[in-house]
Amino acid sequence: MIERRRRTVVVGGGVAGCVLASRLSRVDDVVLIEAGSRVDAASVPVDVHAALATPGLTWPGVKARRVAGGPLVAYPVARGVGGGSLVNGLVVDRSSGPLVVEEVGANEFGSVDRALVTGLGARAVRLSRRSGMRAAASNVDLEAVDLRLGATVDGLVVGGGRVIGVEIAGGEGDTVVEADRVVLAAGAFASPRILLAAGLGGPAVGRGVQDHPSVVLPLDGPGQFDGPVSGAVARFDGIEVLALNRLPDGQCGVAVALLDPASRGRVTIEEIDLNLLDENTDDLARLTAGVSVAIGRLSDALAAEGLAFADEIPKSGDISSLRDWVRSQVATADPVYTHAASSCSRDVVDEGHAVGGVEGLFVVDASTLPGVPTGSMMNAILDQVDVVSGRWMSS
Numbered sequence: 001m002i003e004r005r006r007r008t009v010v011v012g013g014g015v016a017g018c019v020l021a022s023r024l025s026r027v028d029d030v031v032l033i034e035a036g037s038r039v040d041a042a043s044v045p046v047d048v049h050a051a052l053a054t055p056g057l058t059w060p061g062v063k064a065r066r067v068a069g070g071p072l073v074a075y076p077v078a079r080g081v082g083g084g085s086l087v088n089g090l091v092v093d094r095s096s097g098p099l100v101v102e103e104v105g106a107n108e109f110g111s112v113d114r115a116l117v118t119g120l121g122a123r124a125v126r127l128s129r130r131s132g133m134r135a136a137a138s139n140v141d142l143e144a145v146d147l148r149l150g151a152t153v154d155g156l157v158v159g160g161g162r163v164i165g166v167e168i169a170g171g172e173g174d175t176v177v178e179a180d181r182v183v184l185a186a187g188a189f190a191s192p193r194i195l196l197a198a199g200l201g202g203p204a205v206g207r208g209v210q211d212h213p214s215v216v217l218p219l220d221g222p223g224q225f226d227g228p229v230s231g232a233v234a235r236f237d238g239i240e241v242l243a244l245n246r247l248p249d250g251q252c253g254v255a256v257a258l259l260d261p262a263s264r265g266r267v268t269i270e271e272i273d274l275n276l277l278d279e280n281t282d283d284l285a286r287l288t289a290g291v292s293v294a295i296g297r298l299s300d301a302l303a304a305e306g307l308a309f310a311d312e313i314p315k316s317g318d319i320s321s322l323r324d325w326v327r328s329q330v331a332t333a334d335p336v337y338t339h340a341a342s343s344c345s346r347d348v349v350d351e352g353h354a355v356g357g358v359e360g361l362f363v364v365d366a367s368t369l370p371g372v373p374t375g376s377m378m379n380a381i382l383d384q385v386d387v388v389s390g391r392w393m394s395s
């Protein structure tokens with residue numbers, strides 16, 4: 001008798017979904033359902049600003065409240081096979097699966113990069129590029145995967161204590177796709193929302209979401225530059241300082257981010273509350289201290305490049321004014337570090353990524369990271385995929 005292969009439905013063809021679907025297709029019948037389309041990653045600009053402006057590669061109208069009581073601010077969320085790796089900054093720690101490493105050469109450095117090297121001992125950024133072109137998670141072998149594009153999962157089908165399929169809107173084919181196993185890989189906002197809509201996963205779903213609180217220090221001076229947006233990065237005391245040789249408005253700047261925040265927020269069906277600077281933590285004080293150090297150590301090095309911190313930024317010694325400015329920037333400015341994670345981690349999935357209280361349902365993506373990582377998001381997500389796919393392929 002010929003045994004039927006297990007049918008695994010993966011929801012979301014982003015960084016986790018692409019790689020997971022490709023691996024599992026060696027042992028299972030895999031259906032990958034992706035709301036967006038499929039484009040050649042190499043045709044999408046490496047420049048994060050240009051990539052984000054490419055039509056069809058982001059979900060329109062997503063907004064998040066960045067600090068408690070603050071306004072809703074646009075938050076870029078990727079759409080399409082490859083997910084975030086199609087539009088993001090491509091910064092990686094190391095190669096992993098389809099992500100390869102090309103270090104930015106000193107010959108590619110812009111003036112902000114050079115100032116970071118002189119003032120903060122910055123090192124060259126590693127990008128997932130191949131011959132200078134974007135190398136994304138979609139560069140995996142999806143030949144054996146049943147890829148459903150333009151199809152949005154809007155419900156889970158449950159029967160006899162198991163998840164037995166998903167409901168889809170749009171795309172070609174059935175509106176219900178049956179499954180022996182459903183894996184949510186729809187990202188830090190969509191995965192918890194699918195669970196919440198289905199009433200699965202328990203009260204912790206959506207709670208605990210984290211992101212890096214960050215600010216951009218705008219610079220006055222010549223901002224036009226053809227090389228990588230970010231060529232150099234420095235770290236100290238849980239702070240990352242990243243060169244921004246080019247901003248969407250043509251100016252340049254320096255990004256400062258807190259890598260290991262304690263603040264956590266909440267994703268609900270109605271709203272995304274990132275709560276990036278919880279008053280019960282010292283996240284604001286630590287980020288402000290990092291900004292102060294960056295200003296103090298970079299001013300001379302920037303001046304040597306014909307650049308200066310913009311007048312709107314309080315002086316580094318005036319910590320109280322600087323703290324108010326940092327809080328208002330985190331609350332209102334367009335985010336640069338958009339690394340949402342951990343919205344389905346604590347008490348939602350077990351070590352094997354299974355959702356409690358129901359059989360056959362799993363989550364593997366940024367939402368299942370224990371917290372926002374201090375290194376590359378994509379590396380951290382693909383490390384999870386390695387472990388989970390290894391286990392599943394041998395079982």
Ligand SMILES: Cc1cc2nc3c(=O)[nH]c(=O)nc-3n(C[C@H](O)[C@H](O)[C@H](O)COP(=O)(O)OP(=O)(O)OC[C@H]3O[C@@H](n4cnc5c(N)ncnc54)[C@H](O)[C@@H]3O)c2cc1C
Nearest residue numbers: 012014015016035083084088089090091153365366377378
């Ligand atoms: C502007 C920006 C810059 C970044 N820079 C970096 C960087 O330099 N380095 C780094 O490591 N990380 C970076 N990141 C973060 C990184 O891209 C994300 O953490 C990563 O893409 C998350 O992977 P994921 O698999 O969880 O979800 P995603 O890659 O976001 O994929 C989720 C997929 O699910 C699909 N989807 C969602 N809902 C549904 C549904 N209901 N039905 C069907 N499909 C659905 C989406 O269309 C999407 O394709 C950046 C992110 C952004 C936005």
